Amino acid sequence: MNRHLCLARRPVGKLSGADLTLVETPIPSLEPGEVLIRNTWLSIDPSIRIQLAESTPDGYLPPLQPGDALTGLALGIVVETRNPNFATGDLVSHTLGYREFAIVGPDARTIGGYGAPTRIDPRALPPQWFLGPLGSAGLTAYVGLFEILELTSADTLWVSSAAGAVGLLAAQLAKLRGATVIGSAGSPEKVTFLRDDLGISAFDYHDDPLSESLAGLAPGGIDAYFDNVGGDHLTAALDALCPQGRIALCGAVSEYDGVATAGPPNLFTMVSKGLRMRGFRAGSFTHLQEPMRQEVAGYLADGRLTYRESVFDGIEQASAALVAMLSGETTGKTLCRLRSA
Amino acid sequence: MNRHLCLARRPVGKLSGADLTLVETPIPSLEPGEVLIRNTWLSIDPSIRIQLAESTPDGYLPPLQPGDALTGLALGIVVETRNPNFATGDLVSHTLGYREFAIVGPDARTIGGYGAPTRIDPRALPPQWFLGPLGSAGLTAYVGLFEILELTSADTLWVSSAAGAVGLLAAQLAKLRGATVIGSAGSPEKVTFLRDDLGISAFDYHDDPLSESLAGLAPGGIDAYFDNVGGDHLTAALDALCPQGRIALCGAVSEYDGVATAGPPNLFTMVSKGLRMRGFRAGSFTHLQEPMRQEVAGYLADGRLTYRESVFDGIEQASAALVAMLSGETTGKTLCRLRSA
Known part of the structure; x- marks a missing residue:
């Protein structure tokens, strides 16, 4: 049965x-x-x-x-x-x-x-890593950072849901490539995990208005945003992005669980600041699975990437x-x- | 004085x-x-x-x-x-x-x-053309089509506000480059102008729900959207775009004149269809002024581009x-x- x-x-x-x-x-x-x-x-x-x-x-x-x-x-x-x-x-x-x-x-x-x-x-x-850092979560983080955001070491990046399966990989891969990374999460424990275990600037999105938290950790604004949340997080990113900034839309978990949301009211900042936004699903980029696995497996093997x-x-x-x-x-x-x- | x-x-x-x-x-x-x-x-x-x-x-x-x-x-x-x-x-x-x-x-x-x-x-x-087709309106249309949307002759493009200063140039330049073009406007006279004077498929956005008008003229969906309007037009474009479709955000005239709007409620289609959206202002692309002027002045001189x-x-x-x-x-x-x- x-x-x-x-x-x-x-x-x-x-x-x-x-x-x-x-x-x-x-x-x-x-x-x-x-x-x-x-x-x-x-x-x-x-x-x-x-x-x-x-x-x-x-x-x-x-x-x-x-x-x-x-x-x-x-x-x-x-x-x-x-x-x-x-x-x-x-x-x-x-x-x-x-x-x-x-x-x-x-x-x-x-x-x-x-x-x-x-x-x-x-x-x-561990075989289950092929569902995580060496599987779809790894590919999602890798594609979002390097194909969609075209991240460089000069960028300040915000990753939302940074203690999640994709977010913790995205935040760490970005940091390993030299970018300045800010992560957000939804509990003090997760923020402690991001700060202490991953070594990433982090804030709890419940604590203060998102715009204040972002301004505190990135006073000069952000260059790129890896969106796992949607909703008010996307709105805050549009405000915090510098001219020519980029957004990777990976998911919108804030909108999945029965909460109907309107889109960001400040989408016009896309025009005024010349921003780019692109949605993606890792499954459209399976040709990058092997280079992703090589890079991520190397980091996991030498302990530079923490996985949870x-x-x-x-x-x-x-x-x-x-x-x-x-x-x-x-x-x-x-x-x-x-x-x- | x-x-x-x-x-x-x-x-x-x-x-x-x-x-x-x-x-x-x-x-x-x-x-x-x-x-x-x-x-x-x-x-x-x-x-x-x-x-x-x-x-x-x-x-x-x-x-x-x-x-x-x-x-x-x-x-x-x-x-x-x-x-x-x-x-x-x-x-x-x-x-x-x-x-x-x-x-x-x-x-x-x-x-x-x-x-x-x-x-x-x-x-x-005429000197005033340097405020129009040979000036910022021309550059806006040119940049939106060829830099932002990377338009090809295989594309089906929707241009909103297509009888406006930028829209009529964008619609015609796209057609001259071989794309399939649909224009929308806000009066029967404008639609007649688009159809008869510019030779472009067109609809009046007051007539039917936008999604129905678009489906009628582009039953296979659209590949690219040149947005001059924002609001419900942007929402309809997100629905009508084919996978990997592109949006150029040029302006949002529906939102300027005292109407506060939320963003599109269907922004998640950016993820599900792998869409790209980019805002721009022509002033960031003045290096393209000369190639634009050469192309547009040629079309105006030989009568292939109608200007109003x-x-x-x-x-x-x-x-x-x-x-x-x-x-x-x-x-x-x-x-x-x-x-x-």
């Missing part, structure tokens, strides 16, 4: 555990081309919240309906195969997370450009993991480790 | 003629380095409206105070000079419009990057010209011709 996390009812406002339910179904037998994967690690990412709403933005996957199983990036072991490209025992990354077993066919649908199951050779590395995980155990905890991550209660990459891992 | 158009009181809502007043002052004698210019043509541009509000966006000139004279691009003849770089009789462009006589010193302040008085050699061309002006006569009409232009009642470039022209 298999257990899937499914949408029980459409969330009103913030996601609660009661909006999700674990459903048990038999595992069907494989068709030609399919592989059966026993999931070992589930990636708990904010973007799935978008699909729980009644409608999704243009360009996004359609909304899930009550009864539908959630999907997400995951790692697992091939336990049965009718696909000659995969052997029993292979470690693969794929997009059918939030379940214990996944059947993935040759035409597996993609999530943000991540699609077909991919064989992973973790060598001596919040791990929940068992498929029964997947819904709690998602609720906690969306509420800002987790630090670093949020993962669900299945008993079989 | 000189007559200046001054701010009488801060406008509430739409600008009215009573918010402005014509003030007469004596012309002081020249200091060393200064020239006295008798203005012949005043450029009536929407952006001055921004400075009539209580505060201006970051990166912009400060607001005018009641009693202050309006400024703007203008052409005039040097009638007296204490600057060896200018001779009596020179035709110059400068930024002290909205007045009959201007005294411009060597440290004249700039407007959007346009600053020091510049000698113009109109040859056989709305001309008001006399400094007494400058305020009516500005009010009419902001209300969308003028087509093409709005100008005020002084009696001495």
Whole structure:
């Protein structure tokens, strides 16, 4: 038997555990081309919240309906195969997370450009890093900084949600490349983590108006903003950016969890200051996966990059993991480790 | 004696003629380095409206105070000079419009990057074209299309306010470069002008929801949007853009005239579709003035580019010209011709 996390009812406002339910179904037998994967690690990412709403933005996957199983990036072991490209025992990354077993066919649908199951050779590395710093979180940070923002060592960069899976990588990669980095987060513990563990100037966005906190840490303004939050954070960035400044729109977690927001009221500063803003998803830049992995793996190996995980155990905890991550209660990459891992 | 158009009181809502007043002052004698210019043509541009509000966006000139004279691009003849770089009789462009006589010193302040008085050699061309297609309107259209949007002949482009000074140039330059162009405007007459005189697909934004009008003329979506309007037009563009689409933010006339607007509620489509948005002012790209003039003057000379002006006569009409232009009642470039022209 298999257990899937499914949408029980459409969330009103913030996601609660009661909006999700674990459903048990038999595992069907494989068709030609399919592989059966026993999931070992589930990636708990904010973007799935978008699909729980009644409608999704243009360009996004359609909304899930009550009864539908959630999907997400995951790692697992091939336990049965009718696909000659995969052997029993292979470690693969794929997009059918939030379940214990996944059947993935040759035409597996993609999530943000991540699609077909991919064989992973973790060598001596923790395999779950291929969902984090060596996987989509790493690629998102790398693409945002170096492709979208074209970051240089002369830049002062603000990273919001800097204690999150992507943010902590973006903040550290930027610092390692010589940029001046300011991070923001939503609790005193996270700010302490950013300051003491990552060595980054940081503030708690609850403490003072964002504009004051930014002016305090970057009196000359910022050159670039890595946006994981949207909403009032994006508004503050538009005000704080210097002429010709750049914004990478990576996500807008402040807007996912049932809060309808208008866009920034000061978007005209884009004209008055000649600003650039670009949205992106890492899945459109998979050609950069290998250079990213080389750079990030090197930093992890020599200890120059600190990585943090919040791990929940068992498929029964997947819904709690998602609720906690969306509420800002987790630090670093949020993962669900299945008993079989 | 000189007559200046001054701010009488801060406008509430739409600008009215009573918010402005014509003030007469004596012309002081020249200091060393200064020239006295008798203005012949005043450029009536929407952006001055921004400075009539209580505060201006970051990166912009400060607001005018009641009693202050309006400024703007203008052409005039040097009638007296204490600057060896200018001779009596020179035709110059400068930024002290909205007045009959201007005294411009060597440290004249700039407007959007346009600053020091510049000698113009109109040859056989109408001199006021150096405020329009061969001046800031031409450069704005050219920069927006080719520097900001990086337009190609494969693109489907939407130009809003396409019957305005910048829009009609942008729409035609794009078409001449082979792009598919859709223009929008705010009256049946303007739409007829766009269709019949410029040969461009066009719609009146009052007729139907913007998304329907766009879908009708560009069923496959648009690749690029030249924004002169902001507000609901920008929102519609975000919805209509294809993945990897681009937006040039040139101005936001819908937001200037006393209408406070929130930003687009669908800005997240920037992420989901990987869109790019960039604001600009032509004054940051004056190095492109010469290539722009060569291309545009060639099109004007051989009749491939249609140009339209709305001309008001006399400094007494400058305020009516500005009010009419902001209300969308003028087509093409709005100008005020002084009696001495």
